[in-house]
Structure formats: structure tokens, C-alpha cells
Amino acid sequence: MVDTKVVLSGTELANPIIPASGTFGFGYEFAEIYDINILGTFSTKGTTKEPRFGNPTPRIAECEAGMLNSVGLQNPGVDKVISEELPKLSKCFHKKVMANVSGFSVEDYAYSCEKLDKEPQVGWLEVNVSCPNVHNGGMSFGTSPQSAAEVVRAVKQVTKKPVFMKLTPNVTDIVSIAKACEDAGADGISLINTLLGMRIDLKTKRPVLANKMGGFSGPAVFPVALRMVYQVYEAVKIPIIGMGGVMSAENVIEMMLAGATAVQVGAANLVEPLTCKQIIEALPGEMERLGIEKLSDIIGGAH
Amino acid sequence: MVDTKVVLSGTELANPIIPASGTFGFGYEFAEIYDINILGTFSTKGTTKEPRFGNPTPRIAECEAGMLNSVGLQNPGVDKVISEELPKLSKCFHKKVMANVSGFSVEDYAYSCEKLDKEPQVGWLEVNVSCPNVHNGGMSFGTSPQSAAEVVRAVKQVTKKPVFMKLTPNVTDIVSIAKACEDAGADGISLINTLLGMRIDLKTKRPVLANKMGGFSGPAVFPVALRMVYQVYEAVKIPIIGMGGVMSAENVIEMMLAGATAVQVGAANLVEPLTCKQIIEALPGEMERLGIEKLSDIIGGAH
């Protein structure tokens, strides 16, 4: 029997498979078709201080081997997430969950994280400094080492839970940003958020998305994500959660060889709602085929 | 009869289709299977001051909807390109060609451009400040506005031919780099070179490429390329040559709507050697279907 367990900041996961924020809602839709307790954990829909409707529609565009989204962080706000979503969630998911947090100022982040810190259901905070969909009057926090580190410091002051910084790939030097987060006290790095992309409708001759540009994800981005995980693994000591285009157990193993301790699955959930279940079922066989006994042994194995 | 002509820095092209540097060699292989004079023009293999063997093999890895390459600018050096390749080329291609130039110092660029400036066959210089495969002891010129502008100034001093700066997409802010090139006197911008990517072989548990990382291109990168062309079009007045994942006449039209005056086709040539011919043949029909009479009218039409 192969061993698929991994340890993420002190908590053991039955397997490294984590549905990615924004592609799994709060889990209910998936709980209809499989028991989501088989998951390592999952990352909840990005939560902000205030409720948000998000961007105008169309918010979705299709691409070769992927999709664009410009959802724009639609969510009921952190207070409602705590008062309504988490209690509902506790009925179908009995493990600790990863709470994904976004913000438009350092105070926003601190506010939401402080509130979520008090929730025993929350095992990890995943702090998204990368969402390219939301225009907050400038570049996102994740595009400079200084501003990313500032968020880390503010958040670390208000929580004892492990903090994973989720970085944007739309940068010249991902390593310097990851290192700045580590130096500022982050407990881990989540890589990657979506690439900034665009499609134009040939009939209307206008951008497909109402927001013009959107976040590109799906199997098309896998080589870029893998490269960033590999680069960041060489530079930091804290664990990395790898994601971007993961569709299969093979992709999971490739991400772990590059340096990921756990692996998130995003867009795949939307088109194949059973993807995570299928990956979890396929992992042991794939490990046997490749002669891997203990999955945690291969983390960073390609270095 | 629809009109597919475009004008690139004063020279009329029969159509906007240009095979991209590094994917068309010096044209001979393709001249075996079709008359390459139907092309708008083509961009030659990247040329450097000294001859280069390039990187060790494996240099190629497959990806979903694309490929990685780490060829590493294999070329016979600018002197041999001028003494051997261009004369051979003149037998099968009777239009002006776009000479693609790389370098590892500002002087390298100036040296090669000065030599190529004297060649009447060369219609445009395409200066690649972006190749992510070659480690010249630091980041590539294309990752900072200052160093990109420095290359522009050096090259413009030694040539009267129009200079297109070919930029890397692996940057936080493509617009500032394109603008710096324009301000320094560039005549146009070529977008995009390859995204930095990686694959790991599950059997050997090592990177597929001998060079570990390589340049990612093919249909997977199209939404990123299109977005950058769109962004740069809003910021500069000089013409843009769009590329990255173009496979079809529809893709060409989408690139032009985003702001491209001409469109390069790269990886597609490698897997479908007749791609450019097929696109040129399909363009008029596609234009009619979409009610486009004059192709040059749609440049930037999505803004």
C-alpha cells in the first residue's frame, strides 16, 4: 500500500489534493455528487471585508486548453461567510478548511484574517495578493516584494493560523516576491493565481469579457506554474502549494517533483466536477507505476 | 474582393502573415513544400555576433496545446548569415525579409545590426531583447525599460532600417517597457516572445529539458499574447507585430482587432508546416464571413 499523506504546516492531509479557491464555492455543489471529505482539504471562495457582487457579465471566456474568468471576487463578505457559509459547510465537510482572503488595503486583509482566525474550522489562511481582476487603483499587492511583505506582516499580527501567501504569476521575478513573503513571516506560498489574458469576439469585434481582461487558467498554464514552483522551491524553505492547470494524478506528481507539498486543482473542477475524486482514486496506481511508495518523499525530487 | 494588404513601416505586405523567428529557419525547408513568396515576409532565425551551437539536448518538450524549446539561439553568426544564408535565401524568397537579432551586450546588438543594415534584402530589423533561454549572467534586456531603451538607442545609431523591438512577456509591466522602447526611437514592437516554462519527466524525475527551463509557445499562450498586444496598443503609436499561439485566420483577425498591424506564426509551423499557406488562403473567406473588406481597417478595432 502506497502512502499519499502529506503534512501541511503541521496538519496531516490524507492526500495532497485541494480544490482551488473560486472553483469549488463552499463545497456544497460538489457534495451533491461525491463525499468531499475524501479531499486533503479545500480552499474556499475568496473572501473580502465587504460583500461584493463582482464584475459585470460576461465573466467567462473560453480559450484553447483553458478559460478566462473575471468574476471579480463575488462573495458575501467575511461576516456572512462566518455566520452563514462556515456553519453550513460544517454539515458536509468535517476537516479543517483553507480560508482564502482578498483585500484592497492592508487593513482589509488584517480585518478579514483576524475574524477568520477565531474560527476553529479554518486550518490555514490563504492570502490572495494576486487577483488580476480587481482594479484597486494600481498594481496588485503581489507585484512588488515590499507590498506583499507588508500584507504578510499585517496578517501575521492578527492570526496564529498558518498563513499561505498566494502569488500572482504576472511578475518579472516571482522568486524575489516569494522570498520577501518568507522573510516577513509567511508560513507557506501558494502558486500560481491566474495569468492575465484576453479574448475578443470576432462577431461583435469587442472583448468577450465585460471587464475586457481576465484571469487565464486551465491546462494551458501548467508549464508556467510548474516553472514557478520549481524556482520558488530553490529559494525558500517554507512549503509551497502548487497549482495551475492540474488535471490529473500525473500532473500532481509533476508539481510535487517541482517542489509542491500539496497541489490545488482549479478550472478542472468546473468542466469535470469529479476531477478531484478521480485524481485521489488514480494517485495510488500512478505512484505504484512510478515506483513511489511515500508521496511526501518526492517533494522537490526533480532538483 | 477583400483586401488583405497591410503596410509595415512604409513597406506594403501582400498580407499580414509572417512566420516567426526560430520556427522557419531561413525558409528553405518550407520552400520545399510551398512557394514562400506568398508570405507577407518572414522573420529569420535569431542571429548573434558570434556563431552559437546553443543549449544541450533535449531542447524540446511537449505541453498541452504547446511546446517548450531551449534551442538557445543556435545560429552560424551574423557574418555567415550574411555571406551564406542570405544569398541562398535570395534564390527562393524575393521579398524583403525581417532579420531577427539577439545579443548578450549592447555592443553585440549594435555590431550585428550595423552589418545587417547594409543588406538590401533586409527590410526590417527585429531585435530580440527577450530570449529566456540564454543566461547572460542576469535578467534579459527586455525585463527593464532602461536596458531595453539602451538597446534601442544603440541599434538606431547604426541602422536606417525600421527597428522592431521584440519583447519578452515574462514581465510585470509590458506597457512600460514598450513605451520606453518607443521613446528611445523604436519603429515598432513585436509581441510576444515565449513564456518561461518547464516540464518534468515522471520516469526520470528530472526536468525534460537539459536546460531545465525553456520558452513556452503555441496556442496555449494566445490569450496572454492577445492581452499584451491590446495593452501595448493603448500605450504606443508605433506599429505592433502580434504573435503567440496563432494557428488560424481567425486568430490573425483577433490579434489585429487587439492592435496588431501584422501577425507572426511560430510553433504552428513546426507541427503543421503548411499553416501559413493555409492561413493566407483562408483569410479572404474569413474576412467575407465577418464583413471585413479591408484588413488594415480592423487594426485595433476592439478598442
Place this chain on the structure above:
Amino acid sequence: MKQEIFEVAGKRNLTDTVFEMLLYGDTSAITAPGQFINIKLNNFFLRRPISVCDCDENGLTIIYKVVGGGTAALANMVPGDEADCLTGLGNGYTLEESGARPLLVGGGVGVPPLFGLCKQLVAQGKQPTVILGFNTKAEIFYENEFRALGAKILVTTADGSYGMKGFVTNAMGGLDYTYCYTCGPEPMLKAVYSAAETGGQFSFEERMGCGFGACMGCSCETKYGAKRICKDGPVLRKEEIVW
């Protein structure tokens, strides 16, 4: 929601660009007319949402118009081919409010979901009137199928080449109806909204990521807050719609 493999059991042209396709497979997740399925097609990343036109325990019928690559691929499928579908998506229409004489208004490829609805209304002893709106005679489909259900049918064409000239709303004037069900392009929905003198249910379209409520790709604002077209819709009630 269920994920099921269906078999293409039949396909025919209804017009130049509109096809009717019969799919055999497990329909147990489908609970109401107006729901839709989300079909996986080779070489396309996202699934394609298509309304269920009619359905029984052996399979279902869809009607689709070729407008792009995905629907073209669907039109190229032949009997025996397999199609991976998510079924039982969306809320669908509810019949309770219909009253004795419901009005059904469909435009173009908005017509299909009304067929299953009409069938169920007739089965409940209601007397539906159906207005079918098309651009021109050549685009008309399913007129006879609706007639065969025993409903009263009015056809409008924008160019007057068949039936009443004009829009569906031109046919609404003077009709006596108890409730209004509609599906069609957004401008038509808006016009019906203004013209309707009763309550009603309106079926919307939006570009979708998942089609089952997970991604927030298809949200719209309503008087009762944000709703997902794919999960809380595609059918919205007249009183909640914000244009």
C-alpha cells in the same frame, strides 16, 4: 446534478442551422422543464449548455443552432457517438402558478425548453397558448410539434414571411392568459416583460464556467440579491428581475 454518458440516438435538421438531437441515457436528475444539460465536446475546454426540450425515462431531446465551434462539433456528431453530459442543471419552470390559460412565448432557440413545459401543462389539463417568434419563414421549427400537443399556436416572423408580421409582443395584445412563461434573446425577454399583464417566469442565458453553481461566472443582480443563472436560474420570476 448527475454526470452521465449519453448516446446519440438520432439527429435531424429542423432548419439550415438548427438541429434536433435525441440522446439516450439516464435522465433521472432532470426534475423540471426549462432545465438544461452541459455537454462536453472534444477539443473544447468548457462544456456547452443546452436546454432540455423534451425528456422521458429513456432519454432526452435537445434543439440547437450552430453559432460557433462547439455547436458545429455537436452538429457533426452521428448516431452511436457518445456525449458526456451534466444533467439536471438549473431550476427550471414551476407549473403551480400557471393558472388555466398560461401563455408561452419563445423566440428562436429559446423555443425548445417551452416544448417540455407545454407538454406538462397540457397533461395537467391547462390550455396553453404558445407564441413562437422567428426572423423569417425559413427559420421556423417545431410549429407542428407544438400543435400536436393540442396547444393554441401563434407564429410571428419579423419579416412577415409567415404568420403574423412583427415581434412576439405584437401577438400578445388582446390575448387572454393567466400567466406568462418565456425564453428567448434578452431584447425579447425585455419586451415581453413590458407587455405581460400577468406574473411570469423568464429564462435567461449567460456565458458559463461550470453550469452548476460553483464558479460565480454567471451571476446577475436581482431584487432579492445576486443569483447564479446556472443554479438559481436560468428561470427568474418577473418580480425579481432587474434589467
Place this chain on the structure above:
Amino acid sequence: MKQEIFEVAGKRNLTDTVFEMLLYGDTSAITAPGQFINIKLNNFFLRRPISVCDCDENGLTIIYKVVGGGTAALANMVPGDEADCLTGLGNGYTLEESGARPLLVGGGVGVPPLFGLCKQLVAQGKQPTVILGFNTKAEIFYENEFRALGAKILVTTADGSYGMKGFVTNAMGGLDYTYCYTCGPEPMLKAVYSAAETGGQFSFEERMGCGFGACMGCSCETKYGAKRICKDGPVLRKEEIVW
């Protein structure tokens, strides 16, 4: 080079994981044994290079081992399926230097291109000796096909389960030959290079972008400068090889 659509006309298992496939279509671009074709497969971006094993004016034979997704897809093709191939790729072997008693050494899936070569050598009245090296008995293929050509055949298996125990080079000692043609995994090529007492031609493999000389993806250094395995190779002469 030509781009042609071939039809799968037959397929059979030679071992558990090795298949022989017959493809009908235009072979006019194929000019020498040892050349290869580059096959487009659904859902894979790059083509897959496979040596031509045998060929006549109606079609060609390939032999391939399933090692990954692309070769698995190839193994799933059935008679009647179409395959888009670039043909006439690579330089291939030249026969002029063979002398009267050429030696052909093949290892594993390096065996196929030697079959076409052997056939042509026999047709020219040469007396080839063929060494076929495999890991174990269950992996052996084409022994009888080579015998039927009238060549002298020696089989080696690494585990001694059939023929001579050991590597192909164990079978080379004491043989009397005028020239040496070989194809197989790189360690085997190296061993044959050291063992061969005559000139020879060695066929190499490399990961390829295009397969027809355009991308410089497959370059190797030789004593006469950089060469592209796909265009200037896959066959290199002994005297130019740099290990």
C-alpha cells in the same frame, strides 16, 4: 518532405507493448531506408517521429512501442482511421558503402528501420548478417520476418531467455563483415561504435520540434559541425560522431 493523409490498413501486436501498423497512402517522398515519418495524433501538440520499417508504392509499415501518451494513442487506432503524416524525413542509410557482407545491429525498437535496409541489401545481392538485441524473450519481434529475407540472423537477450545471452556486442565478436549499420538506444550505439571494426552508419534519436529541419530542436555536435538529427540525420557516419 510531403504531408499526406494515410489510412490505417492493419495493425497487429508483435509483443505486449509493440505494434506493427500498415498505413496506406502516398509514399513517393520516401527515398531511403532509415528515414522516418512524423505522425499527428489527436490531443497532442507535437507530432511523433517513427521510423519507416518497410515501404512500397501503396503504403508503409511502422513498428512502435507504447511508452507514453502518443504511442498509446497510436496503439488505439483501428483500421479505417486516418493519420496525418509528414513523410520522407531524414537522410536514411546509404547502401553504397555496404560491401558484400554488411552487418546490421538493432536493439529493441531500433530494429524496425533495419528491416527495410536489409531488404534492399538482399535485393542488391549482398549477404547481410543481422544481430537483433532484446532484453528478454517476450520482447523479441521480427526474427522470422528477417529470416524470410534470407539474411543470417543472430538474436541476443540480456537475460539469456532466448538466443545468445548478453548484449548485441557479444554477438559481434568473430563475425566477418564489411560494414556496420546500427540503430538502437544510445548506450548500444556507443558499444557498437567501440566494437565495430569497420566503418558504419548509426541512427540516432532526439526529441524533436518539427522533424524537418526548421527549429534546431534536435541538434548534435559532430566532427564536421552541428547537425540536425531530423534532417542531416538520423543516420550519422561513424567517422563524424562525437559522443
